[in-house]
Amino acid sequence: MKLTVQVRLLPTPGQAAALEATLRACNEAATWVSGVAFEKNVKRNFALREHTYAEVKERWRLGAQATQHVIKKTCDAYATLKANLKAGNLGRPGSRRYRRASEKPITFRPQGAQPYDDRMLSWQMAERTVSVWTTAGRIKAVEFTAAPGQLAFLALYRRGESDLLVRDGMWFLNTTCEVPEAPLNTDPHDFLGVDLGIVNIATTSDGEIMAGRGLNRIRSRERTLRAKLQKKNTTSAKRRLKKRRRKESRRARDINHKIAKHVVAEAERTGRGIALEDLGGIRERVRLRKPQRATHSSWAFAQLGEFIVYKARKAGVPVVYVDPAYTSRTCAECGHIDRANRVSQARFACRYCGFVDHADRNSSRNIRARAWELWRRGARSTAPAPPPRQRGGAGRERSATASGARCASPTP
Structure with missing residues (x-):
């Protein structure tokens, strides 16, 4: 399987200036190539080379390999745009957002990756x-x-x-x-259910609650500080905002890596598979009041799910996605479904049999049971080969996975 590792370069000032000039030249050339591709409606690699290769080499003094990578990068950008338009990620056809993305050529940032x-x-x-x-x-x-x-x-x-x-x-x-993969465990004796949430980031069917209220308090404090700095709007406030702008995302990513590593290690140690909820499209399905939107939008459940899937694939642990409907309202003991069973965010009390448990642990047990039933019916691991679309973090491997399919066999 393919993973991406990010290492930090330590260039001298002269070397850094040369690298910066190179990025600017390559991205300026890519923007020009994009304009040609849009004007002539030629967005395939070899066809676009006929229209742009010679001029890019001469005008921007790029080498042969760099020129080819600039053209290929432009074609890849248009392929990504086409896929996003088709999937509806940029709004419905005819909408303002859709037209803004599709009716003008793609431009590249001066410091975009090369x-x-x-x-x-x-x-x-x-x-x-x-x-x-x-x-x-x-x-x-x-x-x-x-x-x-x-x-x-x-x-x-x-x-x-x-x-x-x-x-x-x-x-x-x-x-x-x-990276070589471990042989997939095709005969797990059980599954480890994982319930992903906002208050408690992850809760397993073993009863472990990971990265809950402490992380949310930090996020709330960061949002408050960010709002104060934005309101102040001074030069020093802008400098502090720029310095801190990625701090929260780095912290969340680090915590998600640790949770995923722990979950996969526990499943591997006990010979179990991992059961996750299929939460695709949840942001579009849920409507929230304004005070809840920031908390909900900072919930990195997709990232955590991707980390779990690629680490599981690396360790040979099967992963099964289940339908999340009513997992929080269903009693894990008797199966009774009732909205009133969820007494509060943290407390579950079955109205039929009287079973009482932590609400997230009850949900994770339901996820485990559904995954086991799917596996017994012939489902296979949903840990496909990760597409190379997201990049890694310093000193840590990272990968992205397609999490939509529920019962697809892993790609060899």
Whole structure:
């Protein structure tokens, strides 16, 4: 399976200037290529090369490999746009948002990521340096840093392209690694149900409640501070906002990684599979009052689900998605369904048999039971090969997975 590892580059000021000039030239060229593709309605790689290759090389002084990557990046962007329009992610046809996305060519940010292959980028793992092509020539001995385990991971499994990007003045390489998978456990003796929520991020059918109110208090404090700084609107306030803008997302990502690692390790240790709710499209299905919207929108359940799925695939643990309907209203003991069973956010009390439990634990037990029933009926693991669309974090592997299908066999 393919994972993406992000390592941080430590360029000198001169090297950083060369890298920045390269990104600007490549993205300026990509914006021009995008305009040609839109005007001529030619959005396939080889066909678009006929119209743009020679001029991009001459006008922006790019190498042959860089020029091809610029054209391919543009075609990939249009393919992604087409898929999003078809899926309805940009509104209905004819809507203002739909027209805004489809009626003008795609533009690229000056510091957008640029793909590099092995002809443009070489690694010296022993010296912890890379040699990178730039518009000013090839620069050598660009230092990088990573955790010792990640260095070994890169040395063993690095394959394919890397993406060069800059974020908040820091330089990174997102590197593709081909990681061997453990054999899939095709005969689990049970499932570990995982209920994903807002107050309690994850609750297992074993009764573990992970990253609940403490994380939400931190999020609330961050939102309050952000609002104060935005209201103040001074230069120092803007500087603080810029510095803190990704802090909450980094914290949430770190917590999601830890939860996913723990869940997968527990399932692997006990020979069980993992049961998750199919929560696709929940943001569109749920209508909330204004005070609840920020809390609901910061709920990174999709990210946590993706982390669980790719870590499970790596460990050979089967994953099954179940229908989430009425899992919070169904009694895990007698199966009685009643809205009144959910007494409060944290308390479940069955009106029929009197069973009392933590509401999220009761839901996770229902998820476990549904997954076991699906597996007995012939369902298969829904941990497909992760598409290489999301990139990794410094010193930690990451991947994205398609979480829509419920009973698809894993891709070999």
